Amino acid sequence: MDEIVPGPVRGDTRHTGPVPGTSRATGPVPGVLPAHGDTEAAEHGQPTIYDVARIAGVSIASVSRVLNGRRNPLPDTKERVERAVAELGFIPDGAARALSVRLKEVVGVVIRRPEVTVSADGIFEDEETSLQFPDLINRGIEVAAQKRDFNLLVSSVGLGHADTHRIFALAGKSDGLILHDRVLDPEQVGRLGHQVPVVNLAGMPTPGTVNVSSDNRAGMAELARHLVRDHGYRSIAYLGGHADSPDNLARHAALAEQVTADGAQFVSGPAWQGNYTAAGGARVIENLLASGNSLPQAIACANDQTALGVVYALVRHGIDVPGGVAVTGFDDIPVARHLHPQLTTVRQPITDLGAIAFETLYSMINDAGRARDDITLPTRLVRRESCGCPPMPMPLTARQP
Amino acid sequence: MDEIVPGPVRGDTRHTGPVPGTSRATGPVPGVLPAHGDTEAAEHGQPTIYDVARIAGVSIASVSRVLNGRRNPLPDTKERVERAVAELGFIPDGAARALSVRLKEVVGVVIRRPEVTVSADGIFEDEETSLQFPDLINRGIEVAAQKRDFNLLVSSVGLGHADTHRIFALAGKSDGLILHDRVLDPEQVGRLGHQVPVVNLAGMPTPGTVNVSSDNRAGMAELARHLVRDHGYRSIAYLGGHADSPDNLARHAALAEQVTADGAQFVSGPAWQGNYTAAGGARVIENLLASGNSLPQAIACANDQTALGVVYALVRHGIDVPGGVAVTGFDDIPVARHLHPQLTTVRQPITDLGAIAFETLYSMINDAGRARDDITLPTRLVRRESCGCPPMPMPLTARQP
DNA sequence: ACTCGGTTGGTAAGCGCTTACCGAGGCACA
């Protein structure tokens, strides 16, 4: 900090602004902040790279270079810049950087906003805003994104026109999009895929975008075999998720096929329609019981949340699980092992799903040309108590860290 | 679409580019994509507002105006622009817009990345990546943000230097930051607060930033009174969360105070140190039992997740809840009511917390001047079974929607 | 017919960065 060059006022160094002293100082809404002396760094806004350059007595190019570690600046230059940055608390503007390098380092993630449900007694059911599964996936995306210095830009949507619009707006703020299940109809997904890189999580196969999903078929088949062959259940129901969810369809089909193939009775139908939520699962059971139906020997639920609600409803009616009816889930969300009884379920590599979705998108962003294939991740049956298996030796959680 | 003005090639309309035909066409890495004829919209990248203007036969200003609904353009102009936009699938670039209007419409949200814990048998415990509470808060933030056309930019951090750096980088990509508990030490928070608007969720009071938290004190006191006065428990333990969490400290203090004031014995200490996770809670109980300690009559846990692990561990050792020991949580996360026994807990308005954090930040972004006070939201006791209360009449979940 | 306000469209500047390009300087070699 020796030869302190007075340094031209920031505005002067720029182009040929018509009003030298004022250029750059006023934003798009001039006069909002009354002009103040433009002598020092006392501008109203954040300090910019020009301020840093002035304080450090170097050019903006040098500042940029030390900040980004390009071209190996002289130690002196480097130090002066670093001092100025620290002094000003300079934080480079991401939008400007993004505009310049044409990369925002942001991926948009769109989840389906949970419907607002109202329980029978008119009480708002905010419990269903749980959404564990999507959150876990997002965590996987986030971890992977972090390694590439990307961040997640999250938006939740319903199915209205305004929401579609929001997704396109999100696309403008990111380098690519990861769409959770059921956030956009296939036609729109296709359109979007023409404009920006898009990865779907368990969506419909769409030209121009890639799908990442897990192997519903194999997982469900394994579960079915276990239920029928190992436990000997003769009637098995599928309590479904959202009717328009590809995951749901695949699980349904796989279960039906395997159960039938093994000679047991497969039960399903409109009365067995859930919605991936605990409340939905409970409601199905309540209705079934209320209408005097007899239950099958085992109920395979579309996901863990549903199973949770089913167990809740059954127990409430004095039906033992798995003694009276066996219940299974799908996903293996973290709470599944803390329930009573511990939930037998099909484990998906949830965070991997997210991580792989990100990596796929990342490669699409960096190499827009090449087409990519859909990806399917393996699943596996996790046998716990709710299917009728004996309690596993519980893992020792005890240990002082 | 009648008087089709040929419309100058995009590049021509700009400044006084030295190489008219090429300006704007090449990015910062010239030659990466070999030059192609600049006749039509066939540029390699996304279409820009210049493309739209050319196709529509109007100026970029007009395009911008119809897109943003400014200045009431003529119907003809409007229609031509809309047609061009649809034809090209034009999505305005968020970075460019942000740079221009000095508003990104993005809030950064920083959560604490869960520590990787390893259970006694050496198995990686990914179950603790659950993080329900922060996710629920984020949902609240997101819903509020949506109303203002903002999006959430999420980042998770540990406590290293690289992570601190990441937070500053996030600040550069957003208009303001919402920090969850324990993501940055108070000094750094203060520094950050000088540069950008910052709202802390249950953090330490820091000059220049605002805190949003819920009334731990009142909630805990109410719980303590219930346990001691209504149930008559004579010894009550506090199973803590992270030692450096302000929430934890407040809950601890409030419980201790009220329990003591009511003449019962308050139990705590190093052996009762948890970490807000189910595994942490279970571990405390295991250790206590292993070392032959007798348990108090009631255990108030720092949060619901902890209580979940505690119940799990107790049941595993044949101790009935609440028959043997009463257990309570804090937060009232959605699963709390689905557990066996249903968890008595202190309800925080979780999503409100997030929503209010956002609204506060939003007002800070739009009016940088005014200082704001910290905000405390009310809590209330939710009596369910795990404290020893009789099971509530279960809400009817049955109803065909 | 002429001016005058109101309205709409176009031009160009500017948002805060990155980087191609050039020129200055230092050094080794002849």
Next chain:
DNA sequence: TGTGCCTCGGTAAGCGCTTACCAACCGAGT
């Protein structure tokens, strides 16, 4: 001491938008 090469810093263009400012135009009022 001259010449070429290599390194480093500075200048300025450009990323894709928004909008101030001005010009053109229209109809109404005098």
